[in-house]
Amino acid sequence: MRNVTYKSNWRRFRAGIVIACVSVALAGCEQAGFGTKPKLAVPPQTQQTAKTPGQQPDHTSHAASAGVGPQVVNRPADAPLPRPPLLPSLDDLIGRIPQATTQGGVGGEMAEPPSLPGARGLRVAILLPLSGANQRVGSAMLNAAQMALFEFSGNDFELLVHDTQGTPEGAAEAARLAIGDGAQLIIGPLLSTSVRAVADQARAASVPVVAFSSDRTVAGEGVYTMGFFPGDEVKRVVDFAASKGAQRFALLAPEGAYGDAVSAAYNAAVWQAGGFVVQSEFYPPQVSDFSEPVKRIAHFDERRAALLDQRRILEERGDEVSLLALKRLENLQTLGEVPFDALLLADGGKRLIAVAALLPFYDVDPKKVKILGTGQWDEAGLGAEPALVGGWFAAPDPSARRAFSDKYLTAYGNRPHRLATLAYDATALAVVLGAQQVAQPYGVEVLAQAGGFAGRDGIFRFTPAGAAERGLAVMQVERKDASIVDPAPKAFP
Secondary structure, eight states, X not given: OOOOOOOOOHHHHHTTOOOSSOOOOOOOSSOOOOOOOOEEEOOGGGOOOOOXXXXXXXXXXXHTSOOOOOOXXXXXXXXXXXOOOBOOXXXXXXXXXXXXXXXXXXXXXXXXXOOOOOOOSEEEXXXXXXXXXXXXXHHHHXXXXXXXXXXXXXXXXXXXXXXOTTSHHHHHHHHHHHXXXXXXXXXXXXXXXXXXXXXXXXXXXXXXXXXXXXXXXXOBTTEEEOOOOHHHHHHHXXXXXXXXXXXXXXXXXXXXXXXXXXXXXXXXXXXXXXXXXXXXXXXXXXXXXXXXXXXXXXXXXXXXXXXXXXXXXXXXXXXXXXXXXXXXXXXXXXXXXXXXXXXXEOOOHHHHHHHHHXXXXXXXXXXXXXXXXXXXXXXXXXXXXXXXXXXXXXXXOHHXXXXXXXXXXXXXXXXXXTTHHHHHHHHHXXXXXXXXXXXXXXXXXXXXXXXXXXXXXXXXXXXXXXXXXXXXXXXXXXXXXXXXXXXXXSSOO
């Protein structure tokens, strides 16, 4: 894999020229000013053309204004809980966010932000599948990374773009080239198999990795991952459902690694919330007919048999009271309730719609049983299925992501892939932390600071094990969109 870098200046990019080197706005861990433009180095096989319908968005106003970057907050024991440091807002870089008090506790005065010294010749590599089966996702993530560069300003920062070709072998070669080019941090790759392929050589070279995988097992020993983890989503929605009175829980999930991970997290979360998982059913993800698992979770055959037995008994009695009772049973499909008051549907897309549509058919009433979901519910259009309306799922607060999505649409003419925010936040974090005057801007003390950061998917921080912990909201499915029923936290405890 050849790695040839191309460089161009800021004005040429603003004129609509193909991306080669772009400028970066560096904001710091204390407060930020803006400097000169760093570079985006792109190998020829991964060079991208901005797909802008019309004039390229003007980002110069941001670069010419004062911005605010993440703040490292060391909180005294008696001080109020600070919010995580903010990565600058897409639309509010001109303003300044007051710095959290670090010495005076409650009521300390806010200091005027000092100007930020520029980054010192930092090189960061981003590894994405820019060819192969996941090319569409990789291209969207690269676009988002470019947006992060435009939204932050500074000097002498270079982002090296490498194509993993969507394979572990391609990722390993990309990491080798990035380390050889002097990268001090690797962002990406996307899939867990690719992360494993780069981990050993990155650790041997003492180069931290901030990957995008949703597999916790790839993290640790200098490898961090920003993926969305189903276990966190499950715990959040279970805790909320339990707070609203749910005690008996059931699960309907696809077979495989994802279903197993959700099941383990579900059992643990329900137990911690003081409830019980009374039933779990699994189905092959490749099938198109989900009737059997839904019938089992609904206890339909047993409840149907109970209804038929009751009708038979009443008919045999034949007295006036029995005939009136029989009349009341005419419109029922089953007799008795299901043995749970909350049901988690651990799926998304067309399978989720197909499964949910069968619930009323087999007499699971969404008005009596609260339907719960995972982060796979975080997509538009679920309200078209009536059985899902009113259901709860945990996801990042959509407000910050909505602003990002609008900016992306303006720049590239279409809406971003759901994972694009991960590339934006990781790139912004690399720029911001790289501007610090510390010996190791990407050391564990910096990346895994307890206060965390606020990005386009809400607050996040890396645990000591390397996986991202996120502050999630609980969303409720509505007919046209989803609404927040329990807001995401503003800070980590």
